[in-house]
Amino acid sequence: MGGSEQQIQAGRTPLGLWWSQIAGFAAWAVDLGFSYVLEQHSCSTGHHYVLHVISIVCLAIALTGFGTGWVEFKRFPGTTSEEGGSHFDRAHFQALLGMAFSLSFAVMVIAGSVPRWILGPCE
Amino acid sequence: MAVAEPILANDQDTGQSELAQRLARTWSQPKGLWGWFCNTHHTDIGIRFMVTAFIFFLLGGVLAAMIRLQLIRPENSLMGPDLYNQVFTMHGSTMIFLFAVPMMFQGFGVYIVPLMCGARNIAFPRLNAFSYYLYVGGALVLWGGLLTNTGPDVGWFAYVPLSGPAYSPGHRADIWSQMITFTEVSALGVAICLATTILRHRAPGMTLNRMPILLWEKLVISIAVIFAMPAVMVASGLLLLDRLVGTHFFNPAEGGDVLLYQHLFWFFGHPEVYIIFLPGAAIVSTLVECFSRRRIFGYTPIVVSVVATGFIGFSVWVHHMFATGLPQLSQSFFTAASLMIVIPTGTQFFCWVATLWYGRLQLRLPMLWCLGFFFVFLIGGLSGVMLASVPVDLQVHDTYFVVAHFHYVLIGGALFPMFAGIYFWFPKMTGRMANATLGKWHFWLFFIGFNITFFTLHFLGLRGMPRRVYTYGPDMHWQGLNVLASSGVIFMTAGLLVFLVNVFRSVRVGGIAGNSPWGDAGLEWSMSSPPPPYNFLHVPTVSGRDPLWEDPPDQPVVVGLRDDIRETLVTHSLDADPQHKDEDPGPSIWPFLSALTVSAAFVGSIFTPWAVPIGAPPVIATLIGWLWPRGQSPTPRQTGESWVH
Numbered sequence: 086m087g088g089s090e091q092q093i094q095a096g097r098t099p100l101g102l103w104w105s106q107i108a109g110f111a112a113w114a115v116d117l118g119f120s121y122v123l124e125q126h127s128c129s130t131g132h133h134y135v136l137h138v139i140s141i142v143c144l145a146i147a148l149t150g151f152g153t154g155w156v157e158f159k160r161f162p163g164t165t166s167e168e169g170g171s172h173f174d175r176a177h178f179q180a181l182l183g184m185a186f187s188l189s190f191a192v193m194v195i196a197g198s199v200p201r202w203i204l205g206p207c208e
Numbered sequence: 209m210a211v212a213e214p215i216l217a218n219d220q221d222t223g224q225s226e227l228a229q230r231l232a233r234t235w236s237q238p239k240g241l242w243g244w245f246c247n248t249h250h251t252d253i254g255i256r257f258m259v260t261a262f263i264f265f266l267l268g269g270v271l272a273a274m275i276r277l278q279l280i281r282p283e284n285s286l287m288g289p290d291l292y293n294q295v296f297t298m299h300g301s302t303m304i305f306l307f308a309v310p311m312m313f314q315g316f317g318v319y320i321v322p323l324m325c326g327a328r329n330i331a332f333p334r335l336n337a338f339s340y341y342l343y344v345g346g347a348l349v350l351w352g353g354l355l356t357n358t359g360p361d362v363g364w365f366a367y368v369p370l371s372g373p374a375y376s377p378g379h380r381a382d383i384w385s386q387m388i389t390f391t392e393v394s395a396l397g398v399a400i401c402l403a404t405t406i407l408r409h410r411a412p413g414m415t416l417n418r419m420p421i422l423l424w425e426k427l428v429i430s431i432a433v434i435f436a437m438p439a440v441m442v443a444s445g446l447l448l449l450d451r452l453v454g455t456h457f458f459n460p461a462e463g464g465d466v467l468l469y470q471h472l473f474w475f476f477g478h479p480e481v482y483i484i485f486l487p488g489a490a491i492v493s494t495l496v497e498c499f500s501r502r503r504i505f506g507y508t509p510i511v512v513s514v515v516a517t518g519f520i521g522f523s524v525w526v527h528h529m530f531a532t533g534l535p536q537l538s539q540s541f542f543t544a545a546s547l548m549i550v551i552p553t554g555t556q557f558f559c560w561v562a563t564l565w566y567g568r569l570q571l572r573l574p575m576l577w578c579l580g581f582f583f584v585f586l587i588g589g590l591s592g593v594m595l596a597s598v599p600v601d602l603q604v605h606d607t608y609f610v611v612a613h614f615h616y617v618l619i620g621g622a623l624f625p626m627f628a629g630i631y632f633w634f635p636k637m638t639g640r641m642a643n644a645t646l647g648k649w650h651f652w653l654f655f656i657g658f659n660i661t662f663f664t665l666h667f668l669g670l671r672g673m674p675r676r677v678y679t680y681g682p683d684m685h686w687q688g689l690n691v692l693a694s695s696g697v698i699f700m701t702a703g704l705l706v707f708l709v710n711v712f713r714s715v716r717v718g719g720i721a722g723n724s725p726w727g728d729a730g731l732e733w734s735m736s737s738p739p740p741p742y743n744f745l746h747v748p749t750v751s752g753r754d755p756l757w758e759d760p761p762d763q764p765v766v767v768g769l770r771d772d773i774r775e776t777l778v779t780h781s782l783d784a785d786p787q788h789k790d791e792d793p794g795p796s797i798w799p800f801l802s803a804l805t806v807s808a809a810f811v812g813s814i815f816t817p818w819a820v821p822i823g824a825p826p827v828i829a830t831l832i833g834w835l836w837p838r839g840q841s842p843t844p845r846q847t848g849e850s851w852v853h
Contacts, residue, residue: 121538168753193544197544200540
């Protein structure tokens, strides 16, 4: 039994599983916050690419959350289910949530980045 | 999977067994007036929250009727501008701060959550009682202001500079600011109690993936409250400092920033919408499952949606500020977020519809209110999508279109589920059934009246009628629609009167409810109605998401909790494994006394900053009394000893 499984058995959440659950939220919050704050800077310096870089980096962060969630998900035995009462069932559910959060917020990052290709920061 | 009837036998033979009698003695609350103030049990405090909030709902409704009466014809002289300003400010403040949150989040949450978790009381019961008294203190301060002609008159969000010292002399805006402090401290206290109860007092077996949707929603709301409320407390606190001490946080002439106030307010204000809506959604999820006689469709997508809604709700506040002149690209970020939040809400909607579609719908009275919610909230959601678009928002900004939208969202998202929840849990709270015929009259009168009033306001808004004006000229041609909108109030008032008659009548002569009149799956239906003071004879365990539908008759129960002291079980936050025992602190007068001293300090600080240092010693003294060690601790459990039997 690997370290991850032992952690789950002990009632804890492995790092990868944690990351899958928070990566999407963190990516989107960083994208929105930094874009909002750096808009004026981007306009005054002409460094419009900064806003695109933020989006791409944040999209990558969100997708790593999906990746780690998927890796954790594949580790569980085939008998685990979404609503069973064991530690692995709970972790299976957490992995599902993590993947869903990551993908959802990746979509949010993409949706938020669309106006940057159409509108300039100085408008 | 369709499930017909609950299969877990009820073992709460209240008053029959010796154990029940011992537990009843141990967990009973003191009697009389003194006992009323000492009571810390969650069912009593929860009902108090609901009854108090409902009284303020009725008072807020009276103010709404006054507004509609004033606007029924042009140049009406029923109210002058000063009184009108107080009335619409009091209406908004009462409905949001004294009714919607205390009823939907605090009242229902405090009553239902421990029962659904399988706990004998809420976590931190004294903090919970303290929160109730503080809420009442805030309500009395606000309404005391109106009755002494110092009612706030700056709108329910009290924007600066209007609410600042230059434009609002006197103490009207100060009263509003301190009411915020009262009610938000109260909400924070309850949020901590509910989050801790959900995370640490769930019945063994109720792992994270088996928590009822209602518990998920309450957990998300509690966390949202913990992050949202401090923002508005900071905003109102800084406003009070500007007014009382002479600081310049919101004074541009001295380097302050008026937009800072709006940012702080709406960072709270938009999550507040979800703090009001999600409890309604939680009730709908519970009722749709029960009356479809099948498990909720899409449990995991609903959980994802609820958590995502709670989070995204914090990132759309700027859409309330589109008219303040923010850069266009900034506006687009928040337009995108505001449009995207429709997805998780829509997901919940589709899951409810799918549950109804694949189930066997029983159109009982609470379900009728749920169907009303679907209709009304959908209209509010669609006009919300329109308002998320900057050009539309700018066109209808500060018109009655916005008023129509948020009444559809808030009344649809909170009031309809509230009545559904009241009719659903009324048998559990009182032991008697509410009259279904009167309940249907209540529904149809209210539903028709509501749509007459508020659908009409969309058109008034599109014709340019601004909010917060106390009258209008005959040349504006708004009278016809205003008469129509005001006529809906008659139906709504009649509906509410029928409801009150139904409640008072049913409490006395309603049919005996029994343990589980609806055949629902939640643990709260496994005990007698109303619940005994100890809630559960044995702390239960669960083996599925719908315990009363799925657990076998020989489902184990938790053993080893003492019956001579108020022992509770603390479980693991993720897996709900039993971890240790804790002792409920029991009834106490100190939460009430602490609330009194804190209220005195808050009220004093409306008039002078010296109230803070002068008021602090009594607060500290009552807190010392509250936290004084009791000298008794739960029995330690032996390693390896079994918890379940």
